[in-house]
Amino acid sequence: MVDQPEQSRYHHGDLRTALLEAAERSIRDSGVSQLSLRDLAREVGVSHAAPRRHFPERQDLLDALAERGYARLGESIREAVSDHDSEFPERMRRAASAFGHFATGNPALLELMNATKHRPGASSVPQSSAAAFAPILDLICEGQENKALRKGSPEEIGLIIYATINGITTLVNAGAISAERLDDLTITAVNQFLRGAAP
Amino acid sequence: MVDQPEQSRYHHGDLRTALLEAAERSIRDSGVSQLSLRDLAREVGVSHAAPRRHFPERQDLLDALAERGYARLGESIREAVSDHDSEFPERMRRAASAFGHFATGNPALLELMNATKHRPGASSVPQSSAAAFAPILDLICEGQENKALRKGSPEEIGLIIYATINGITTLVNAGAISAERLDDLTITAVNQFLRGAAP
DNA sequence: GCACTATGTAGCCTTTGACAACATTGTTGT
DNA sequence: ACAACAATGTTGTCAAAGGCTACATAGTGC
Numbered sequence: 001m002v003d004q005p006e007q008s009r010y011h012h013g014d015l016r017t018a019l020l021e022a023a024e025r026s027i028r029d030s031g032v033s034q035l036s037l038r039d040l041a042r043e044v045g046v047s048h049a050a051p052r053r054h055f056p057e058r059q060d061l062l063d064a065l066a067e068r069g070y071a072r073l074g075e076s077i078r079e080a081v082s083d084h085d086s087e088f089p090e091r092m093r094r095a096a097s098a099f100g101h102f103a104t105g106n107p108a109l110l111e112l113m114n115a116t117k118h119r120p121g122a123s124s125v126p127q128s129s130a131a132a133f134a135p136i137l138d139l140i141c142e143g144q145e146n147k148a149l150r151k152g153s154p155e156e157i158g159l160i161i162y163a164t165i166n167g168i169t170t171l172v173n174a175g176a177i178s179a180e181r182l183d184d185l186t187i188t189a190v191n192q193f194l195r196g197a198a199p
Numbered sequence: 200m201v202d203q204p205e206q207s208r209y210h211h212g213d214l215r216t217a218l219l220e221a222a223e224r225s226i227r228d229s230g231v232s233q234l235s236l237r238d239l240a241r242e243v244g245v246s247h248a249a250p251r252r253h254f255p256e257r258q259d260l261l262d263a264l265a266e267r268g269y270a271r272l273g274e275s276i277r278e279a280v281s282d283h284d285s286e287f288p289e290r291m292r293r294a295a296s297a298f299g300h301f302a303t304g305n306p307a308l309l310e311l312m313n314a315t316k317h318r319p320g321a322s323s324v325p326q327s328s329a330a331a332f333a334p335i336l337d338l339i340c341e342g343q344e345n346k347a348l349r350k351g352s353p354e355e356i357g358l359i360i361y362a363t364i365n366g367i368t369t370l371v372n373a374g375a376i377s378a379e380r381l382d383d384l385t386i387t388a389v390n391q392f393l394r395g396a397a398p
Numbered sequence: 399g400c401a402c403t404a405t406g407t408a409g410c411c412t413t414t415g416a417c418a419a420c421a422t423t424g425t426t427g428t
Numbered sequence: 429a430c431a432a433c434a435a436t437g438t439t440g441t442c443a444a445a446g447g448c449t450a451c452a453t454a455g456t457g458c
Contacts, residue, residue: 011423011436038414047438049417054436058415111314114369129375160363160388163370167362170313170369176328177358189359196395210405210454237445246407248448253405257446 016054018044023065027108037061062112063123069109070125074132076102081135088139088148093190095136096165100186103169104179110169136162150199161193215253217243222264226307236260261311262322268308269324273331275301280334287338287347292389294335295364299385302368303378309368335361349398360392 012018022040037058038048055061080098081091103110113129140158143149149157168185171177177185211217221239236257237247254260279297280290302309312328339357342348348356367384370376376384 009423015436036414048414049439050437052416052437056416114373115310126375156384156387159367159370159376159384160391163366163384163388164359164363165366166369167364167366168358170365171358171362174313176325185355185358185362188355189362192359192392192395194395195397196391196393198394208454214405235445247445248408249406251406251447255447 012044012046012050015044015046015050019051019054019061020064020068023061024068024109027065027112028106031108032062032112035062060123063125065109066113066125067123067128069106069113070128070132073099073102073113074128074135077132078135081139088143088146089190089194091139092143092161092194093187095139096161096186096190097183099162099165100169100182103166104172104182107173110173114166114170133158133162147199148194149197157197160197161190164189164193211243211245211249214243214245214249218250218253218260219263219267222260223267223308226264226311227305230307231261231311234261259322262324264308265312265324266322266327268305268312269327269331272298272301272312273327273334276331277334280338287342287345288389288393290338291342291360291393292386294338295360295385295389296382298361298364299368299381302365303371303381306372309372313365313369332357332361346398347393348396356396359396360389363388363392 019040022043023035026035026040026043035058037051037055041048041051051061055064076098077095080094083091083094086094113125136158137154140149140154144151144154165186168177168182168189172179172182218239221242222234225234225239225242234257236250236254240247240250250260254263275297276294279293282290282293285293312324335357336353339348339353343350343353364385367376367381367388371378371381
């Protein structure tokens with residue numbers, strides 16, 4: 001399969017990826033509800049039934065989008081936390097901020113990530129979700145070792161801060177809070193969280 | 200318009216309400232994405248175009264559902280907070296718990312309430328949202344007067360606890376946390392919030 | 399009882415997701 | 429090399445949905 005200067009090949013080459021990227025653009029512009037498999041097919045230049053080979057049902061594509069979303073979110077958080085020279089509270093704020101900016105920068109994607117899990121046929125979305133959450137868990141454990149956090153289930157502690165930031169971004173994305181207040185609220189929330197979760 | 204023992208009248212009488220109630224059942228059973236105006240019309244026993252008189256577009260019905268949701272949520276929170284004999288922290292826990300149970304008891308509705316606001320043509324959803332939020336705001340103010348909470352914008356403080364509970368319910372509804380853990384997490388979150396927001 | 403408005407009906411159109419039958423390309427074992 | 433075979437795309441079809449228009453019926457107010 002060498003590259004063909006122009007004209008269409010019968011086989012696209014990497015249709016799955018092309019569809020996912022087109023879908024991300026689409027939901028970013030017009031939301032999940034407006035996403036149409038046929039539109040994507042047109043945009044990518046394949047027939048209307050081609051996507052079916054990669055995503056038998058519409059929801060399968062949405063799941064794949066959510067999974068990619070979690071992968072990127074996890075990477076973003078991991079990067080934010082990676083500076084091991086900083087103090088624990090600062091790293092916590094960075095992690096929260098990374099989450100917040102990802103969430104408000106990709107509203108439709110976040111909505112998908114928050115909604116798609118509980119379906120019957122277990123996709124691999126929950127796994128991706130847990131993987132994205134892992135760096136926060138690690139950070140919590142480190143905070144406990146440093147005596148910056150009280151003892152107790154790291155998972156429970158992490159869940160609360162995760163939920164808080166998630167909730168704030170939900171309100172921002174819904175328009176209940178202006179986007180400019182995100183940073184301020186995030187910092188306040190984290191600081192308050194740290195005070196409340198101190199030993 | 201007297202009641203007609205049986206058979207269909209040309210005019211339904213209260214189609215709008217009937218549609219909304221059918222819609223609530225529908226999303227409870229099968230989620231927002233499966234909601235079909237034509238299904239509702241069939242269920243209620245009117246023609247497929249009748250709903251259009253009350254909800255020109257599908258989204259208008261969703262907005263109305265969200266609005267009713269906020270009305271009920273607000274009522275639920277107001278009731279939870281109404282016991283003025285209890286201590287402030289206890290009332291806070293009750294408010295949070297009321298929110299949590301409403302949210303996990305009506306997952307699809309909550310999703311709608313969290314998503315529907317930011318649309319261009321300003322519906323009255325944001326107003327309803329603010330009204331539901333009001334009792335929490337009042338409670339915060341009272342907590343500040345009682346020196347149970349530090350000074351500072353009540354709205355900002357309230358937003359954080361609201362976001363936290365909202366976030367927890369999102370995780371529960373998404374299946375990331377089991378429903379049994381809701382109460383426990385809510386209590387922990389509120390207690391930690393109170394410690395962190397203490398003067 | 400007569401206009402006017404509100405509410406419901408019937409029919410049409412376009413788009414969509416899902417499905418099946420068929421076409422083309424890539425791969426693998428011999 | 430080449431013959432199965434699997435993977436990937438295409439064309440055609442269908443039922444269901446939302447949205448629209450024209451029309452029918454029922455309340456309401458003058």
